[in-house]
Amino acid sequence: MAASQDWIELFPELAGLTSAERTRLAERSHRVEIPAGAIVFSPGVPCGAYILVLDGSVRVQMIADTGREIVLYRVRRGESCVLTTAALVGEEAYSAEGVVEVPTSAVTVPRPIFDELLSGSDVFRRFVFAGFGRRVAEILGTMQSAVFHRVDARLARLLAATAAPITLTHQQIAGELGTAREVVSRHLKAFERRGLVRLGRGTVDVVDRPGLDRLAAVED
Numbered sequence: 629m630a631a632s633q634d635w636i637e638l639f640p641e642l643a644g645l646t647s648a649e650r651t652r653l654a655e656r657s658h659r660v661e662i663p664a665g666a667i668v669f670s671p672g673v674p675c676g677a678y679i680l681v682l683d684g685s686v687r688v689q690m691i692a693d694t695g696r697e698i699v700l701y702r703v704r705r706g707e708s709c710v711l712t713t714a715a716l717v718g719e720e721a722y723s724a725e726g727v728v729e730v731p732t733s734a735v736t737v738p739r740p741i742f743d744e745l746l747s748g749s750d751v752f753r754r755f756v757f758a759g760f761g762r763r764v765a766e767i768l769g770t771m772q773s774a775v776f777h778r779v780d781a782r783l784a785r786l787l788a789a790t791a792a793p794i795t796l797t798h799q800q801i802a803g804e805l806g807t808a809r810e811v812v813s814r815h816l817k818a819f820e821r822r823g824l825v826r827l828g829r830g831t832v833d834v835v836d837r838p839g840l841d842r843l844a845a846v847e848d
Contacts (some may be wrong), residue, residue, distance in 0.1 A: 629682065630664075632742065632828060633650055633651070633654040633737050634735070635654075635659070635680075635682055636654065636689060636836075637686055637704060637743045638705070638706045639680065639755065641701060641751070641754065641755040641758060642751065642752070642755055645674075645749065645751050645752065646749075648805050649718075649745065649749050649751070649752065651766060652725075652741060652744070652745070653737065653745060653752075654744055655739065656741040657732070657735050657736065657737045657738075658735065658736050658738075659678075659682075659734075659735055660733070660735070660736055661731070661732075662684070662728045662731070662732045663728065663731055664728055664729060664730050664731055664732075665727070665728060666727075666728045667713070667726065667727055667728075668686060668727070668728060669720055669724075669725065669726045670674045670722060670726075671690075671720050671721070671723055671725060671727050672721050672722065673721055673742065674715075674721050674722075674741055674805040674813075675712055675715035675716055675721070675722060675739075675742075676737040676799075676842065677712075677737055677738050677742070678708065678713070678736065678737035678742045678756075679703070679709045679712045679734055679735075679737075680707075680708050680715060680734060680736075681703045681704055681705060681706070681709075681732060681734050681796060681837045682705065682706075682722060682733040682734055682735060683705050683708065683728040683732065683734060684704070684705070684728065684729070684730050684732025684733060684734070684748065685702050685703070685704050685728070685730055685733055686702065686703040686704075686709070686726050686727065686728055686732060686734075687699055687702050687713060687726070687727045687728075687729050688700045688701050688703065688724055688725070688726050688727075689724060689725055689803060690723075690725070690813070691725060696802070696804035697802075697803040697806075698772055698803060699803050699804050699806075700724060700767050701763060701766050701767060702729070702766045703726075705716075706761070708727065708756070708759040708760075709763075710759070710763030710764060710767070711723065711724055711735050713724075713756060713759070713763075714760070715723075716739060716742055716743075717746075724758070724805045731796065736828060754766040755792060758820040770840065778846060779805065779807055779811055779815060780814075780815050780816065780818070780819075780843060780846075781827055781843055781844060781845075781846040782784075782805050783801070783805060783812065783815050783816070783840075784840050784843040784844035784846075786801065786836075787825065787832060787834060787840060788837070788841055788844050791829055792833070792834065793833070794831060794832040794833070794834070795830055795831055796832070798812045798813045798816065801816075802848075808831055816832065819840075822835045822836075822841050823835055823836055823839070824837070824839050824840050824843070825840070
């Protein structure tokens with residue numbers, strides 16, 4: 629269904645759109661409700677619309693032929709998707725997968741109106757590329773962490789930042805860290821031997837938070 633103009637208020641950078649631009653954007657965009665678990669895009673699939681999340685979360689991840697995966701970033705309330713932007717601007721297919729984590733509300737802006745506003749509106753163009761730049765920096769940070777930082781310290785940071793109860797599987801944790809499940813399992817068992825955590829079936833309980841915080845603070 630067509631979207632009202634109300635959603636535009638969630639994106640302060642669009643406040644400078646002219647009345648005519650706001651109307652065109654709202655009338656030609658579509659409000660969508662997406663259930664948890666839905667795949668919103670996949671590698672090799674052409675991109676036909678710009679995606680703006682109003683509420684919820686979309687996890688963007690890459691999966692290798694071996695089954696190993698890495699979470700690149702999440703698109704949450706008031707955010708856009710950098711891969712969608714890249715696919716639209718570069719006229720390329722998606723190179724990763726987008727999975728809805730919780731029921732999500734979003735607005736899709738079809739390619740024709742996206743192209744019109746990108747070329748004709750300074751405000752919309754700055755909005756698109758500012759979001760693009762922030763996401764690229766975030767992805768580079770994720771890659772840098774995966775390559776240069778110790779897995780045990782990164783695992784400790786993830787556990788320290790996750791609200792209890794921690795119900796992530798070892799495979800899910802591996803995806804967040806960009807490493808193998810076996811590596812995560814080995815480090816978690818080492819954490820348990822050190823008295824930092826207690827492992828259960830599908831759960832991780834933090835036992836020694838100060839110790840976990842100290843390990844999380846290690847840089848290399």
